[in-house]
Amino acid sequence: VYLAYDLQEKFVAVKIFQKDKYDPGEINAGIELWKKRKDIIFVLRYIKFDEESVYPMLLMEYANMMTLDIIAKQPQIALPKYALRALMKQILEGIRSFHAAGLIHRDIKCSNILLHSPPGSGLVHAKISDFGFAKKEDLINEKSDSNAGTLPFMSPEQFLKQTIVTQKVDIYAVGITFYHIITHKYHVNERKKMAVLKCIERPPEITDNLLWDLLSQLLEFNPDKRITADQAIFHPFLTSDETLADISLEQIELAALFDFPEFEEDQYFAKFDINPKFIVPES
Known part of the structure; x- marks a missing residue:
């Protein structure tokens, strides 16, 4: 590239x-x-x-920053909760758009989520990338398709012999991605262990009950019970009164900068940039 x-x-x-x-x-x-x-x-x-x-x-x-790995691989980087929420909302919104088009990504992971700061904006946008395994959901009907993906982001159903992959594999991978940037570690990283894993235990790094509830629903082992991106983006961890109270002054100020007509047609900015809940400050 x-x-x-x-x-x-x-x-x-x-x-x-x-x-x-x-x-x-x-x-x-x-x-x-x-x-x-x-x-x-x-x-x-x-x-x-x-x-x-x-x-x-x-x-x-062109995305001018690094990937989400820059956060996941550095334990000294602890995102403020307001920035974590905004980053999660961005990624879920990206997945929601992908799924609304009838697509499955099949390789969501930290290294496939790029970070970009439009020059002079002070903002950071997460961008889902690398569509090498992506397919239309209605075209995935072969057993061989279930093996696409990267350990340890693969969902439990992908280890079954008889399975049809759905968009829910992306949801699980998003859950692992969030888990990784919060804890800076994987729940497990061996195929044999993942194949027999029955649940993911709550790590000590996650103390917020609403955050763990959201992650638990993203990481639900039964794909039929696993929430969708549509449902996840409206989870109380991302929408409650606490969330609104947690919005930083910097998020509010950055959002106000783009709430003008001249930005409406600019390819770098969008409706999300005037919503403080989606603002990830570059600083």
């Missing part, structure tokens, strides 16, 4: 493939998603795909 400058899009990321050695599913998922929704800022934007070149090229939105 290379950094390039496009006269229309400014800085872009360019992914170069060898001829006939790329997955059309990855390309189609990203492009189709953006055809249906133009206001998604929490999913990495695929701009265009040029397969006529000597080497096929995919132009993508």
Whole structure:
């Protein structure tokens, strides 16, 4: 992947493939998603795909920070609760958009969630990326499809011999992602242990009861009982009176900066940037 400058899009990321050695599913998922929704800022934007070149090229939105791993792998980084809530809301909103398009990502993990700060904004946007395993949900009906993903973000049903993968695998992976950035560790990281795991115990790092309730519902072992992204984004941990009281002055001030008509057509900003509950400050 290379950094390039496009006269229309400014800085872009360019992914170069060898001829006939790329997955059309990855390309189609990203492009189709953006055809249906133009206001998604929490999913990495695929701009265009040029397969006529000597080497096929995919132009993508450029994310100028690192991945969520920068938080997960550094125990000394403890996100303030208001920033954690906003980050969780961004990621859930991205997943909700992905699922609304009928897609399953199948490889949600910290390293596939990029961080981007629009220049001069003071904001940080989480962006779900890497659609290499993504497929339309109604096209996943083969047993082999259940093995896509990355340990330890794979859901319990993916270890069963007879299973049809649904969007609920993404929900479980989101739960593990949240668990990882909060505790800076994995619940378990071995295939054999994961295959026989029956539940995830509450770690001492998570003291907030509402937070643990949300994580428990995201990490429900029965996919039929596991909540959806739609349900998760309205969970009390993210919507209660305590949440409103916890919003920081910096979040309020940053949101106020973008509540003007001139930002409505700007590709870098969206309705979420005027909502303090979605604001992750860069500082």
